[in-house]
Amino acid sequence: MLNLIGFLDKDKVKADIFFLERNGTFLEKAKELADVLPEERIVSSITCKVEDLKKRGIISGLIRLVYVFVHKIFGKERAFEIFYAKSVKRLPKDYDAVIAYQEAKVTEYLKTYKGAQRIAWVHCDYDRFKLNHTEQFEQNLYNHYDDIVCVSEYAKTTMKENLNLDDDHLHVIYNTIDVQKIRALASEQIQIKTGKITFVSVGRFVPIKAFDRAVEVAELLKKDGIEFVWHLIGDGEDLPKVMDCVRQKKLEDCIIFHGNQKNPYQYMKQADYYICTSICETHPMVALEALALGLPVISTSYPSTSEVILDGYNGVIVPNTSIGIYQGIKKVLGDKEFSNAIHEKVHDYVYDNQKSVNTFYKVLNIN
Numbered sequence: 001m002l003n004l005i006g007f008l009d010k011d012k013v014k015a016d017i018f019f020l021e022r023n024g025t026f027l028e029k030a031k032e033l034a035d036v037l038p039e040e041r042i043v044s045s046i047t048c049k050v051e052d053l054k055k056r057g058i059i060s061g062l063i064r065l066v067y068v069f070v071h072k073i074f075g076k077e078r079a080f081e082i083f084y085a086k087s088v089k090r091l092p093k094d095y096d097a098v099i100a101y102q103e104a105k106v107t108e109y110l111k112t113y114k115g116a117q118r119i120a121w122v123h124c125d126y127d128r129f130k131l132n133h134t135e136q137f138e139q140n141l142y143n144h145y146d147d148i149v150c151v152s153e154y155a156k157t158t159m160k161e162n163l164n165l166d167d168d169h170l171h172v173i174y175n176t177i178d179v180q181k182i183r184a185l186a187s188e189q190i191q192i193k194t195g196k197i198t199f200v201s202v203g204r205f206v207p208i209k210a211f212d213r214a215v216e217v218a219e220l221l222k223k224d225g226i227e228f229v230w231h232l233i234g235d236g237e238d239l240p241k242v243m244d245c246v247r248q249k250k251l252e253d254c255i256i257f258h259g260n261q262k263n264p265y266q267y268m269k270q271a272d273y274y275i276c277t278s279i280c281e282t283h284p285m286v287a288l289e290a291l292a293l294g295l296p297v298i299s300t301s302y303p304s305t306s307e308v309i310l311d312g313y314n315g316v317i318v319p320n321t322s323i324g325i326y327q328g329i330k331k332v333l334g335d336k337e338f339s340n341a342i343h344e345k346v347h348d349y350v351y352d353n354q355k356s357v358n359t360f361y362k363v364l365n366i367n
Helices: 002-007 026-033 041-047 058-074 076-088 105-110 135-143 153-162 179-186 212-223 239-248 265-269 285-292 322-334 336-348 353-363
Strands: 097-100 117-122 147-150 170-172 197-202 228-233 255-257 273-276 297-300 315-318
Touching: 002 026, 002 353, 041 058, 041 076, 058 076, 076 105, 097 105, 105 117, 105 135, 117 153, 135 153, 147 153, 147 353, 153 170, 170 353, 179 265, 179 285, 197 265, 212 228, 212 239, 212 255, 212 322, 239 255, 265 285, 273 285, 273 322, 285 297, 297 322, 315 322, 315 336, 322 336
Parallel strands: 097 117, 117 147, 147 170, 197 228, 197 273, 228 255, 273 297, 297 315
Antiparallel strands: none
């Protein structure tokens, strides 16, 4: 969202940003790009953590108490619907369009906004966000929206396959990336090159990202006598398990953990290859950023991979298994001519942010 706002013509679009919960790393950046609306007490009182509720005063406590009572009588879905509707009525009324930029909670919140074009943004495939609701619930929810924007053709396909949606109101707008900023950050000084082949992977350590595969692949590469270092950047619930596995297999010399980094691009810039181990991605932002830095990508195959990577041109698409990743790496490292070719061709990569911006204007009916 913030990247997209940064590319918009301010003479065409004036954007306000509303956070259901005013916390996190994006809040300060949002203030630099747009007007951030003040907190709305009803929704913040029912969505905040219990420990934070104590700091909000008696009125917020009473709102939460009434919400709990309604929840017990009518159930969670109906309780949220009632309180969201009351909260939405307190938002400004002079917008031409309102955008729910996240699935689930945010989309449920904005569905009752009156008097403006309602747009829902979909960042993941339907099967990943429908888990907590019935198909009927999701159908009813998206029926409230005039337009639905998906971040990839794959995401759009899953929406069409599972819900009865008018194709004229389904759009694909790829995520925008600030290439100039990424390259500037990548130029910051850090030294990770050791003379060995250097891999890098970035992301949250959660099951869908399958970082445990990096350990399995590294073990096989080490047995083959290949000298390499694999830098893993990020944190998450699976990090302790993956770190423990590295220790057990005595791979500390070839897998290095860096935790969460504000600037992962300086690591990516110095690598030889970016490795994507994910089970699935809807539109892999980090892979796009790697390509923008001239870094070939070796990625598992999932439905949207080919929307990002040109197999054999700016990277390699491999079977979605640890063995597939291993064999893909071996193929690249074992064929110097092929390796040199993809390193050369990746520099031809140009990411078209303007296409995404123009499609967004079209959705908004702006010339």
